[in-house]
Amino acid sequence: MTPQNRHSAGMRDKPTQINPAHWPLTDLAAALPATTPFVGPEAIERQTGIPFAARLGANEQRFGPSPLAARAMAQAAGQAWMYGDPENHDLKAALAAKHGTASAHIVLGEGVDGLLGLIVRLCVVAGDSVVTSRGTYPTFNYHVTGFGGALHLAPYAGDASDPQALVDLAQRMGAKLVYIANPDNPMGSYHSADTIRAMLDALPLQTLLILDEAYIEFAPTGTAPEIVPDDPRLIRFRSFSKAYGLAGIRLGYGICTPDLARAFDRVRNHFGLGRIVQAGGLAALSDNAHLAQVLAGSGAARARIAQIAGECGLRALPSATNFTCVDLGRDGEYTRQVLANLAQSGIFVRMPSAAPQDRCLRISHGTAADLDLLAAALPRAL
């Protein structure tokens, strides 16, 4: 029997309904679109043949990880023959201490991206309604689609997510999950803790709030609601990829009820966080001095981007994150052209996907050298 004749009809006694084009996939998997959440800068470089001199598109934290974290990871590299602790005991304990709660409230995973996949898997069956903002974080949508959920999109209000619209849509659709990033990606706007609390109180009974706080360290004091770890109405996600400068190790965590945390333990990749990741995360958490330097550097970059925009007659939107949107004042097609021009000059930036926010460039808060390159390239690119 060869692979070629194996899927021919009538070869076996037992009749089958196998579609050779899709075998062995489930109907859901066979129907999934081929889109990916993001094309990486390396893929763009391979396409254009032009290496990026300034990497300002992925909201990476350009000032780098804590030297303590870099050293801890380098030391762990020689010990990489050992699996990491599957319970992530020490890292969980450190995060619990940071947030004044118990380890039972902490879930760890391969980035917030990985955790978003798990929470969707835990809560959504095919056809369940899920609500998010049109144009916000595409990886959440990717996972909802991946598990067969029905996405319902609330428009932004101005350049911010619209909590009332999200609540209304969740009510109308009987949503299982509502996603909000606060501060917002891709716009950099934010809502106060009071607004998030009011949103939580207004949510329909059957809805779990996913509060993505990947950028929270960059936001003004008062943006994050107080942590109430026994509140079953929400799960909050935090990242080591942004303020902690560890995008390259993929480490994120959630804060939720112990019941929900235990559910993650029934589906997660138990040895998914390696030893180097655990060492890096633990060391990063201990270095508040470095974190303060990062926040200062990000603030300086925010001011510099506003200045560069102003010199081009453009407006930088306010930002509570480590990136700033610059309003080009035209449409998405124009923005895409400017973005392509910048790529030709070795500058990697991104743009929001949905109108009218796609009139903006989204520029990560880079180093002074990065922004010098941007300042030189932007006038030509416009």
Added chain:
Amino acid sequence: MTPQNRHSAGMRDKPTQINPAHWPLTDLAAALPATTPFVGPEAIERQTGIPFAARLGANEQRFGPSPLAARAMAQAAGQAWMYGDPENHDLKAALAAKHGTASAHIVLGEGVDGLLGLIVRLCVVAGDSVVTSRGTYPTFNYHVTGFGGALHLAPYAGDASDPQALVDLAQRMGAKLVYIANPDNPMGSYHSADTIRAMLDALPLQTLLILDEAYIEFAPTGTAPEIVPDDPRLIRFRSFSKAYGLAGIRLGYGICTPDLARAFDRVRNHFGLGRIVQAGGLAALSDNAHLAQVLAGSGAARARIAQIAGECGLRALPSATNFTCVDLGRDGEYTRQVLANLAQSGIFVRMPSAAPQDRCLRISHGTAADLDLLAAALPRAL
């Protein structure tokens, strides 16, 4: 509205069927058992209060990663502010070159564990039949259960998996997936490439073979069937955790048809492999001299374990892996007691879960120093 009253009956106009104990989980997620595939050695250390002096239970590769890989990872640590390339372009290309195929045939993931989760997700809906050997790799079973699949277990024949029994059971149950590890974990036995090819040819039409070759580098030449990357009847998995000594970075890969590889791209965590992981994997692949040393060290350990067993009047089973089973000749309860005694002496080993294989201790091929500790502790533990 408080979290407490939110799930009380009659609080809302819209009636719901929410069970507060399980909310917000799907029925499947709510019904999942709390078992985890493995308790890690760190958890055992926390329970007993005795640190392990010899870590011989997780089939880690005790001789360590290539120094080139350790250096590459240490260098990448300072660059960990950058996400890894989500397409894993360079690592895929290196693996494709190693196997004489194209990158389109390679899928990468967070260990074989992560990839097993994805292949089950892609192929299994609730109630689908899946076949594996009773007592073999529990993480596969964990994922099948996690997606609602119905597990059917074929017994071992002697101390090896039984390809004919697996095929027969797959035929009888109309299995979607059949799993076989070759060489086998936990027994260390193996089948020839001819046997695996015959198994593939005998499989029912609707069945995909998952061929887990995590230990293949330790097996005799002729154990791995020739790579036929366009064969749609199977997916093979390989690991960096064993021969390459990189369990602590979680990196595994699959070889399959481009169609199936594209399906992984629709569900995987696109940025799931970090920059340090990619650097380590790439460097490890380049160091064949180190790999040869590892295989020699593993062979010496195999002989030493047989000697230690013999001195205790016990028999070591043949091994095509980096671990050896030692037959204690009694039942699982006795083995468990010996294992606990060894833990008290600071020796971490494991044992097969199913009878009659649970008459054995499973001992990883450690360093000479590790095995000196074992030689001293085993007579007392018996």
